[in-house]
Amino acid sequence: MTRTWHISSVTDAARARIAAARLATAHGVSPTDRARLVTALTAQLRQCLTKGGTWLLSARAAATPPAGSRFLVEVTSATQRPGEFRQPWRLTVGCAQEEGLPDSGHVGDDPVTLAEALFGADEDAALLLEKLDEQEALVAFHREELHQTNQGVLALHAELDAAGRAQRELFAAEQKAREEAENARGRLTFLADASAALTASLNHDEIVRLLPTLLVPRYARTADIWLFDGDDDVRLSGPRPGAAVVAARRGRPQYAADHPGGLPGVEDQPPSALDPERPLLCVPLMTRGAPLGVLTLSPPGDRWDADDAFMLIELARRAGVALENARRFEHNRDIAETLQRALLTELPLTPGLRLAARYLPATRGLNIGGDWYDAFRQPDGGLITVIGDVTGHGLHAAVMMSQLRTALRAYAVDGKSPGQLLTQLHLLLHHMQPDLYATAVIARFHPHEPTLTWAAAGHPPPVLRSPDGEVRVLDAKPGAMLGIPLRQEIADHTVPLPPGSTLALYTDGLVERRAQGIDPGIDRLAGALGALRPAALAEDLEGSADLLLHPLLDDSEHEDDVCLLLCHVHGDTGKVTAPLR
Structure with a gap:
């Protein structure tokens, strides 16, 4: 309605x-x-x-x-x-x-009705206002609640931000620690590898060439080695940085630059007048408290890290030790080689017999051993040929070899046989040098006897070629090594020796190879000796010795000394041919 x-x-x-x-x-x-x-x-x-x-x-x-x-x-x-x-x-x-x-x-128009209407409207307005007040109170409550929530959210964001910042800092610290550990491991690995490379060589000049190649360009832009000789004179000509002179005088590392280096254990010096713009690290190459020289380095960048500098100083110390070891080795090698060469005397001229000898020092390791050969006459006209090997290397082995050689010549004056000579050498070596041993083969030729008398003590057996080219290894029961704590009487052995025969005496350095043993090498020697032409043996024994060595030494390097003594019997006892060396 x-x-x-x-x-x-x-x-x-x-x-x-x-x-x-x-x-x-x-x-x-x-x-x-x-x-x-x-x-x-x-x-x-x-x-x-x-x-x-x-x-x-x-x-x-x-x-x-x-x-x-x-x-x-x-x-x-x-x-x-x-x-x-x-x-x-x-x-x-x-x-x-x-x-x-x-x-x-x-x-109606009456006042009661109008008043009632007005009061009713006021009641509605009051009720509305009351509801508005309730809503405003609720809004205020929620506003406060929202404010508290916002404060909590802000606090949570602050905590999360702080936690995130702390996490980033921890991650950065972890990354830095990992990088430092990786760098430290790299330095240690480099130091170990470089030290192994330096100490692996006993060649003084090779160490000097190797050291800069190890450092440049990873740890240095340039590397210069200034060495002194025994009188502290300069080996290499040209001016040197003042810091290098100070390092040589004081025996302590020096840093030359226009700014402090801040390197541990390193003294600061003014920049070098030779190159003022380039920082220099001058490290003495020390040994037994005295410098052998100075290693001068320039940084690969603006300057060195303190840990890198510390590693370089340690490497220089090890390089000094390697150089000193090489110098000592070369000194002992020169003495031993001079002594050994002096003891390898001229072969005697013997009617009816030609001799040819070869001695090759080892090209690896200590180089000088105790290998020797000798040939001399006995008072009855017989000829003693001997080849031997003293265990060990270096000056000590060379001296012992000379003593055995001298003793053998003295014992042979009485006309003793090869077995008797080896027995006496065994007793001498056992009493004189209990910690040294030797091997040897002695062969005796007599111009009026068509036989060969020989004896061996722990040595590779002689190889004999007959005139018809047949080759046999004289492997009759040998004696034990000379000098071992064992009483022994070394026996003599005799084989026919017609004219045209060739006897090869040798040391184990000619036939022994680490991966193969000694027997295959003896077989190769026998084969090479049998392959030589009879005319070559009779007319050019020296050339035949070279032809014999060539197939056996298949590389230019060998770890042991090599001795070879060829004895060729010919029919003309009145004709003497001087051996060539």
């Missing part, structure tokens, strides 16, 4: 507003919506009265599925001219009931 009121004055507006409020109450409009409705309707009616004329206020309730019932208020002009259109004002609120309501359209 629609209710309509005509409004042309303030009184009409007041009565219509009261009637509309009652009708909204009757339809179950909530106090809040009712207060909102009355407030909006009052404002609209004020505008209508201001414009003047007659206005129509209508109100009705209608069902609007599925939202439920709605209470509609509409204000339109009652004085519109034909053809004129004005948009009506409408307001809709929810309500509980649609039909069956009492007539609420008449409003």
Whole structure:
């Protein structure tokens, strides 16, 4: 049902507003919506009265599925001219009931009715304000709660940021520690490899060439080695940095630059006048408290890291030790080689017999051993040939070899046989040098006897070639090594020796190879000796010795000394051919 009121004055507006409020109450409009409705309707009616004329206020309730019932208020002009259109004002609120309501359209003029209407509107407004206060309190509560939440979120963000920052710092520290550990491992690996390379060589010049190649360009842009000789004179010509001279004088590392180096254990010096723009690290190559020289380095970058400098100083110390060891080795080698060469005397000229000898020092390791050969006459006209090997290397082995050689010549004066000579050498070596041993083969030729007498003590057996080219290894039971703690009588052995025969005496350096043993080498020697032409043996024994060595020494380097003594018997006992060396 629609209710309509005509409004042309303030009184009409007041009565219509009261009637509309009652009708909204009757339809179950909530106090809040009712207060909102009355407030909006009052404002609209004020505008209508201001414009003047007659206005129509209508109100009705209608069902609007599925939202439920709605209470509609509409204000339109009652004085519109034909053809004129004005948009009506409408307001809709929810309500509980649609039909069956009492007539609420008449409003009396008595004060009680108007007062009741006004008080009712005030109650609705008070109720609305109370709800607004509740909403404001709720909003304030939620605002405070939101503020606390925001503070918590900010605190959480701060904690997360601090945790993230701490985590980044820990990660950076871990990365730095890992890099430092990796660098330290690299330095230690380099130091170990470089030290092994330096100490692996006993060649002084090779160490001097190797050291700069190890350092440049990883740890130095340039590397210069300044060495002194025994009188502290300069080996290499040219001016040297002042810091290098100070390092040589004081025996301590020096750093020459226009800024402090800050390197541990290194003294700072002014920049070098030779190259003021380049920092220099001058490290003495020390041995037994005295410098052998100075290693002068320039950094690969602007300056050195302290750990790199410490490693370089340690490497220089090890290089000094390697140089000193090489110098001692070369000194002992020169003495031993000179002694050994001096003891390898000229072979005697013997009717009916030609001799040819070869001695090759080892090219690996200590170089000088105790190998020797000798040939000399006995008072009865016989010729003693001997080849031997003292265990060990170096000066000590060479000295022992010379003593055995001298003793053998002394014992042979009495005309003793090869076995007797070896037995006496065994007793001499056992009493004189219990910690040294030797091997030897002695062969005795006699111009009036067509036989060869020989004896061996722990030595590779002689190889004999007959005139028809047949080769046999004289491997009859030998004696034990000379000097071992064992009593022994070394036996003599005899074989026929017709003219044209060739005997080969040798040391193990000719036939022994570490990977193969000695027997295959003896077989190769026998094969090479059998392959020589008889004419070559008879006419050029020296050349035959070279031809024999060539297939056996298949490389230019050998780890042991090599001795070879060839003895060729020819038929003309009155003709003497001088051996060539």
